[in-house]
Amino acid sequence: MAIVLGPNRYGKAETRLVRVHRDGDTHRLVDLNVGVALSGDLSATHLTGDNAGVLPTDTMKNTVYAFAKQHGVGEPETFALLLARHFVETQGQVRSARVTVESFAWDRLGPHSFRRRGEHTRTTAVTVTREATQVVSGVTGLVLMNTTASEFHGFVRDRYTTLPETTDRILATAVDAKWRHLGDRADWGTSFEGAVDALTDAFVNTYSMSLQQTLMSMGTMVLTARPELAEIRLALPNKHHYLVDLSVFGLENENEVFLAGDRPYGLIEGTVTRDDVPPAAVEWYL
Amino acid sequence: MAIVLGPNRYGKAETRLVRVHRDGDTHRLVDLNVGVALSGDLSATHLTGDNAGVLPTDTMKNTVYAFAKQHGVGEPETFALLLARHFVETQGQVRSARVTVESFAWDRLGPHSFRRRGEHTRTTAVTVTREATQVVSGVTGLVLMNTTASEFHGFVRDRYTTLPETTDRILATAVDAKWRHLGDRADWGTSFEGAVDALTDAFVNTYSMSLQQTLMSMGTMVLTARPELAEIRLALPNKHHYLVDLSVFGLENENEVFLAGDRPYGLIEGTVTRDDVPPAAVEWYL
Amino acid sequence: MAIVLGPNRYGKAETRLVRVHRDGDTHRLVDLNVGVALSGDLSATHLTGDNAGVLPTDTMKNTVYAFAKQHGVGEPETFALLLARHFVETQGQVRSARVTVESFAWDRLGPHSFRRRGEHTRTTAVTVTREATQVVSGVTGLVLMNTTASEFHGFVRDRYTTLPETTDRILATAVDAKWRHLGDRADWGTSFEGAVDALTDAFVNTYSMSLQQTLMSMGTMVLTARPELAEIRLALPNKHHYLVDLSVFGLENENEVFLAGDRPYGLIEGTVTRDDVPPAAVEWYL
């Protein structure tokens, strides 16, 4: 028996880049949080502290800023691919590079003025290895609510079940979704907007018997609308809204007054996929 | 010399209320975080544990939910006034009630479907005493950026000053503003929207020599636009965007690539007021 | 009627300083978060953007780091006084300097090795004006719990009161306390440790009929133990632990199983003071 090094990677997390593109007096703004992680032949530094194969994480940060100048920054997927390919192509000891990007949207107020939009964050996770390229896009923090058109009944009852059945409840969630692209070329911006629209439309238009059913509907509508996608994974917290019992005050609560709970919360996680797509090149979720 | 009880208050913080108003098939949604704090003759509970003058904080929570049913919830100022007056009027030992409300906005997606808007939070702090009523409204989390039209130079230089002067920098802030109303009646919704518009317009249209100048401009424009307001207080973090030195890579950075810093940050705080208004009835800021 | 500038201040928030003192092979570590705010004659920058009286906030940050080298860093009160006096003495336009410090404690693991202690944060807020000096110390994040020896009954009951009376409940809080020193010289370290011990002992040893009573006991014990202190203000959230109703499962819950709630929470705020001390030179709380 010996104790040995297993899978490993290293990189720079949370490099905060703001890139201003000046087209005359009208400016365009890109606001990103970039992460880089590299893996490959990194035994020496672990075993003996020999850093001959270690590109400093400080260099990764510098590369993000330098590339932002040299190449500009358009869609986050494009920028992430550029960075990931650079590390694999220029560093022989690197066998895989993973670049993640959070993109924060700003609304234009004037030629050089902006207000940050807070309603959701666009995400990207690109992995480039010597054999494969994989692009995953996603969204987090998209909070949706239906104040009716949601039921929950017919579920298992055991000794510990006290939940009443309901034919009218609030259904609310904060969508955390990631979707895997079939290829490494796409109209990334259109694809993202289309996916978010499909997620939203499905949530709004599904008469829900369970959040699982809504999840399946959301995933199906995204894949139906976006042929460039292979599969989608959703993590949907059930943001419980508890009907407040007002009867003790002589008041009837006809699904009008709710306590918005923080914890605990239900958490529904699921994948929706095409049945004929190649498997993911590398693990891409959670 | 004796050790004695000084100023004190107690209450319930962060009661999370979601109120659905059902006008036929079309629902209206109100999403609030309510705080209540009462003061008055509370010596007994502090000194002997005699609770005969203590309305439980649990009751304050219940009152929030019951009032939401009985009276509905429109503008947060109206709801806060209703609650504050209730406690002062029904509890003889209470001499002052302070009700604070955070309001979270949702965009409509359908007759009963909503998406939470994240760009800012509306705030209200109402104080009702036996002698006076004071209404303060505000906004937090409104993040604004100008990518040019901001200079900073001509400042004091001492032994520890290394900051270069600049005639072109990014100016960004997260507006935290509170404004005091002259009276306790207003078209609260219009007033709020007008104040936020004035804040935003002033930020966008002020060619800035310092964030202090921008603050003064923002406060002045709000008071000019909204005659129902007595004064406004602003806390403006200077969200620094550091120009990245790319010269070492042979690249010129013409105000294009920035590192968005977290800490430390400048913090500019100031009040803008009419010179002929009565002073605040109770301390209302910080 | 005119619109005019009111009270204002500006400064640098959250300068993160780690200072290593090397006494031979044994190192001493100080870990601080420092804030500086200056006020005085600042009209020009607000009204015209003339910065001739503005010491840059970047300089305040530099001063923190330079003073850490020049003077070393011992007790946070001493370091804060040094900084505040520097700004008032060297900048004629500055009439008041406020320096705040959060201190993070580390446990020693070896001559140059440390583990961060997380149980509470020590705070300091020093104000130096041309006329007065005021030192406030405090603690935040000190979470205490008694699993019994707490009752709550005999309170007001109105239409909205449903809370049952109890003679045995959990009492838990996260102590947020600040205390004002009578002078500007003290054995700051001993004073702080003594105050925290007194707060803790009072919480542990008070048989509580209300959190207000516990608050009064805590404040009284601190002032009794520490003659160098003028007054103390406490903000004590009532971290509710709800007894879970297990009777529906045929189980009796004899104060054994609790749901630890997040929101809402009670919030008890109060001041305990000596009756013969001079009033505070400047507002120091909230």
Add this chain to the structure above:
Amino acid sequence: MAIVLGPNRYGKAETRLVRVHRDGDTHRLVDLNVGVALSGDLSATHLTGDNAGVLPTDTMKNTVYAFAKQHGVGEPETFALLLARHFVETQGQVRSARVTVESFAWDRLGPHSFRRRGEHTRTTAVTVTREATQVVSGVTGLVLMNTTASEFHGFVRDRYTTLPETTDRILATAVDAKWRHLGDRADWGTSFEGAVDALTDAFVNTYSMSLQQTLMSMGTMVLTARPELAEIRLALPNKHHYLVDLSVFGLENENEVFLAGDRPYGLIEGTVTRDDVPPAAVEWYL
């Protein structure tokens, strides 16, 4: 081509349990945050909204509280195993149950008085399937620092590398570690304390040429000390402490004054394993 349901699970996250064990006048306190996730035959609810196979997440929460009464709560691994086995054994449609626990430590102040310790959180993730049982324990939030005995040089230099080599730097990290047990029986408390001690000792006593080398040392020492463990995975942020350039003020900074940075940060992730252990039954990390 069809669109189909892929891997999925659901459950209740963040059930906050406080359990008081009363042994006469001396109380013992357990403070947990429990998550439950079940997977199995859940197609119906996703595809048609038929919930006949869905045990409500509300029931999972109830089960946590009821089991805390019925069985008491000792080591978190034991409690998690009890819960996970219950769901697999009593629900035929459930093929896998994963129970995660965060444990918050409290220091005793008296027979029924406690102060929350903040320095780290103990974690547990138990997975029970029809075929296998897997127990993972861990720690998060353990923040360690060496103020010397850390070098970093000999690394790759490319066009974007500006980092100077150093033979004396601060090394600081917030340990996030998880370790997989070989079996499902152990003296869990002793095992946890021993693993944390080994992690800490390795960090303190490793003269470090890279954080990777420190990681390998930490993992090796844990496996050497704890024969009941199969492997360990570590995620170590490099909490950068930047030496402040004081030369411009005529001061020399001999590794004494540092700026503690927040973002970006290096992130070193790696696994250390025995070379003869069976692979994990289910994916257990990230």
